[in-house]
Amino acid sequence: MLLISCPNCGPRDETEFHYGGQAHIAYPENPNDLSDREWAEYLFYRENTKGTFAERWVHSTGCRQWFNMLRDTVSYDIHSIYAMGQPRPDTQSGLAPGAPTASAPTSSEGV
Amino acid sequence: MSADHLPEHPDFLWRNPDPKKSYDAVIVGGGGHGLATAYFLAKNHGMTNIAILEKGWLAGGNMARNTTIIRSNYLWDESAAIYEHALKLWEILPEELEYDFLFSQRGVMNLAHTLGDVRESVRRVGANRLNGVDAEWLDPQQVKELCPILNINDNIRYPVMGATYQPRAGIAKHDHVAWAFARKCDELGVDIIQNCEVTGFIKDGNRVTGVKTTRGDINTEKVGLCAAGHSSVLAEMAGFRLPIQSHPLQALVSELHEPVHPTVVMSNHVHVYVSQAHKGELVMGAGVDSYNGYGQRGSFHVIEEQMAAAVELFPIFARAHVLRTWGGIVDTTLDASPIVGLSPVENMFVNCGWGTGGFKGTPAAGLTFAHTIATGAPHKLNKPFALERFETGALIDEHGAAAVAH
Ligand SMILES: Cc1cc2nc3c(=O)[nH]c(=O)nc-3n(C[C@H](O)[C@H](O)[C@H](O)COP(=O)(O)OP(=O)(O)OC[C@H]3O[C@@H](n4cnc5c(N)ncnc54)[C@H](O)[C@@H]3O)c2cc1C
Ligand SMILES: [Zn+2]
Numbered sequence: 169m170l171l172i173s174c175p176n177c178g179p180r181d182e183t184e185f186h187y188g189g190q191a192h193i194a195y196p197e198n199p200n201d202l203s204d205r206e207w208a209e210y211l212f213y214r215e216n217t218k219g220t221f222a223e224r225w226v227h228s229t230g231c232r233q234w235f236n237m238l239r240d241t242v243s244y245d246i247h248s249i250y251a252m253g254q255p256r257p258d259t260q261s262g263l264a265p266g267a268p269t270a271s272a273p274t275s276s277e278g279v
Numbered sequence: 280m281s282a283d284h285l286p287e288h289p290d291f292l293w294r295n296p297d298p299k300k301s302y303d304a305v306i307v308g309g310g311g312h313g314l315a316t317a318y319f320l321a322k323n324h325g326m327t328n329i330a331i332l333e334k335g336w337l338a339g340g341n342m343a344r345n346t347t348i349i350r351s352n353y354l355w356d357e358s359a360a361i362y363e364h365a366l367k368l369w370e371i372l373p374e375e376l377e378y379d380f381l382f383s384q385r386g387v388m389n390l391a392h393t394l395g396d397v398r399e400s401v402r403r404v405g406a407n408r409l410n411g412v413d414a415e416w417l418d419p420q421q422v423k424e425l426c427p428i429l430n431i432n433d434n435i436r437y438p439v440m441g442a443t444y445q446p447r448a449g450i451a452k453h454d455h456v457a458w459a460f461a462r463k464c465d466e467l468g469v470d471i472i473q474n475c476e477v478t479g480f481i482k483d484g485n486r487v488t489g490v491k492t493t494r495g496d497i498n499t500e501k502v503g504l505c506a507a508g509h510s511s512v513l514a515e516m517a518g519f520r521l522p523i524q525s526h527p528l529q530a531l532v533s534e535l536h537e538p539v540h541p542t543v544v545m546s547n548h549v550h551v552y553v554s555q556a557h558k559g560e561l562v563m564g565a566g567v568d569s570y571n572g573y574g575q576r577g578s579f580h581v582i583e584e585q586m587a588a589a590v591e592l593f594p595i596f597a598r599a600h601v602l603r604t605w606g607g608i609v610d611t612t613l614d615a616s617p618i619v620g621l622s623p624v625e626n627m628f629v630n631c632g633w634g635t636g637g638f639k640g641t642p643a644a645g646l647t648f649a650h651t652i653a654t655g656a657p658h659k660l661n662k663p664f665a666l667e668r669f670e671t672g673a674l675i676d677e678h679g680a681a682a683v684a685h
Contacts, residue, residue, distance in 0.1 A: 204670045208669045211669075212669045217571075223570070
């Protein structure tokens with residue numbers, strides 16, 4: 169069981185949270201202009217990083233707020249927790265080769 | 280007993296050759312799907328100058344970690360066709376591979392606990408029959424007759440309101456299945472190379488021409504990916520993306536018990552599935568851990584919830600002890616259906632996305648994937664399972680529709 173530090177409520181058991189998948193996926197700026205391929209990317213394609221992964225969680229049975237988290241998908245260690253809308257913290261050292269870094273869109277994300 | 284009295288070590292079932300400089304095809308991943316693919320490449324397509332590259336040991340991934348449930352009662356036509364074909368192959372494979380891997384057609388029950396479940400299940404029984412898949416709807420009393428240890432009373436949170444039943448479904452011994460395929464592959468001339476991790480691909484433009492491995496570079500005409508939970512890692516090395524998320528999936532066994540459980544019982548709603556292995560262990564599984572993960576372990580609360588469900592359904596399990604728990608890494612897609620076909624890289628083929636339910640599909644995955652690799656075009660059974668469906672929108676949405684995903 170993961171012990172997750174909600175930014176509002178402090179450390180709580182994983183069972184109080186729900187997983188929201190990859191973080192920093194922006195809603196398409198011009199949905200009408202997307203090709204089928206781009207829609208597929210937006211809807212179905214997500215990074216599946218082996219290593220440090222930026223993901224979203226919601227504290228469903230607590231404050232019900234969403235937040236972002238950097239977690240290692242192999243060791244399950246949590247590296248950092250940061251607010252929605254914040255860019256992904258720089259943790260170059262812990263990155264798996266090829267993991268999305270600065271190129272991942274970090275602005276204008278939704279929840 | 281001293282070592283002097285031990286019997287002779289049995290013959291090994293396959294050689295452990297060093298990798299050659301080049302092959303006509305290389306299969307990445309020595310799980311059930313890689314083995315079955317190599318077997319059908321050799322047997323049906325005469326491709327014997329091929330190798331299976333496995334980073335660990337043969338069947339050390341999901342192949343020998345799954346709960347071995349085999350059934351074909353999927354809702355959609357495309358799924359019913361491929362899983363039913365697999366089931367028909369399971370029925371003849373012990374003879375064909377000359378290996379009794381204890382395929383036991385003891386039936387599989389999928390329980391319904393809500394009115395929604397009941398409607399969904401009855402619809403699926405109808406769809407199955409139209410597709411030539413054996414399926415029945417059982418009322419609670421019939422459920423009890425088939426599996427007397429099941430609690431059908433209404434003293435539990437979600438009482439049993441009936442079940443679908445597929446008599447030809449069942450279980451098999453997964454490690455023996457792997458060994459059966461491995462022995463035949465070896466006999467046909469396939470090189471099974473363990474402790475050989477693929478670390479990259481050699482390409483000429485967009486065409487793959489070789490693989491980089493921890494045991495040197497190997498040239499090859501064709502590459503087939505059968506890496507289950509690591510499929511996206513390999514695709515990334517090759518320069519393309521897959522719509523796959525890897526999750527931990529756990530299972531567990533009790534200590535050995537006398538035979539008490541005659542069939543396989545699965546419940547989507549309270550989320551547990553139970554069978555009794557040939558030796559006597561109660562084998563149980565549940566759902567994936569919600570988060571992405573490559574660690575072959577999950578969270579304890581998943582086990583706790585599945586035990587709570589099991590004890591409500593099977594009160595006699597209350598005093599059984601958990602002996603062992605473990606996890607595998609499953610490759611899930613958003614429509615809960617596999618991807619078997621071509622990839623954006625020339626001469627590279629992908630078989631993945633079988634997620635929590637690909638053991639049952641092993642023979643059909645092997646048959647169709649071998650066809651795809653050998654001919655460069657999909658077999659009619661895997662054609663709908665192409666990667667393009669995520670662009671065209673022709674999804675095969677077995678979430679929920681497939682009863683439970685195992
Ligand atoms: C707990 C659990 C329960 C399950 N229960 C069922 C069930 O009841 N019924 C059912 O139908 N299915 C079930 N499944 C799903 C089923 O096990 C999988 O869908 C199926 O095994 C996947 O195919 P495979 O056997 O080839 O995978 P695997 O055995 O995982 O084979 C993939 C192989 O690729 C190797 N590999 C990865 N990367 C590399 C690399 N870079 N180089 C070389 N080799 C590499 C891995 O080491 C691994 O051996 C279950 C899975 C789990 C984890
Ligand atoms: Zn909170």
